[in-house]
Amino acid sequence: MSKSKSPNNSGTIALNKKARHEYFLEDKFEAGVALQGWEVKSIRAGKANISDTYVIIRDGEAYLLGAQIQPLLAASSHVVCDSERSRKLLLKKRELDKLIGASEREGYSIVATAMYWKHHLVKLEIYLAKGKKSHDKRDTVKERDWQRQKSRILKHNAR
Template identity: 75%
Template sequence: MAKKKKSTNTSSTIALNKKARHEYFLEDKFEAGISLQGWEVKSIRQGKVNLSDSYVVLKKGEAYLLGSQIQPLNMASSHVYCDPERTRKLLLKKKELDKLIGATEREGYTLVATAMYWKKCWVKLEFHLGKGKKSHDKRADVKDKDWARQKERLMKHKQR
């Protein structure tokens, strides 16, 4: 008898940055591990993470996450200083870092954090290369969403 394989896909979303798709044209997607402290992992398990207004910065050949907030638990120990907005180092390969440095310095891209999720037992950050949208681009997106919503309503009423 053959043994059944257990599913290895045990990823679940912790936090999303919904504003990112509205504010930026998102292009290439990257995944990075995050260097965290113990209290941060406990807070992430409780879901106390905010990724809105967060972005990735490249300094001295390394990537850092800025603007994300991980709120400490009420029961945190008193001898550990918990800074909810500290910069967190991202774990990337050298080849990926070189690609990101080239895109941000030469082509004017921004690195925008879009999601944080569990991948097996590790916390991963998904971020994209993005270019900022102008106000007329945002209006076009809203117009497309409205038209898609109206189309769904029309199709729903037609089927009845």
């Protein structure tokens, strides 16, 4: 008997596209997310959003704030569903130490960029990031436009 695949074949649950525009992303980490049962069911139904999320360090632990997981309509009545509660991130001690050091001493932000399935577990891709200034954002847009123009020119010349 073969396993049934989810409708989203790539395994991606939610993306934070704004993070690449707002920050210079440097070091990548993969963290597990401590979820309740109703949250996993909602994620399977595609009701997760991480567009305005960030990670904070509190008492030597990492927490995801701002992630919205909307409860299903058929959720149990005896479970209190808080769609924006802070969720603990599961990281190794060495990774936590690196995140704490970079965010406190060097002024880095910790940004969540993607939530995805890894086998049967929900994982979160987080980055150590530095905020971009407005002129950096303009440079990024200019570079992206140039790459697009260059590919059009090459495609047109190939014909």
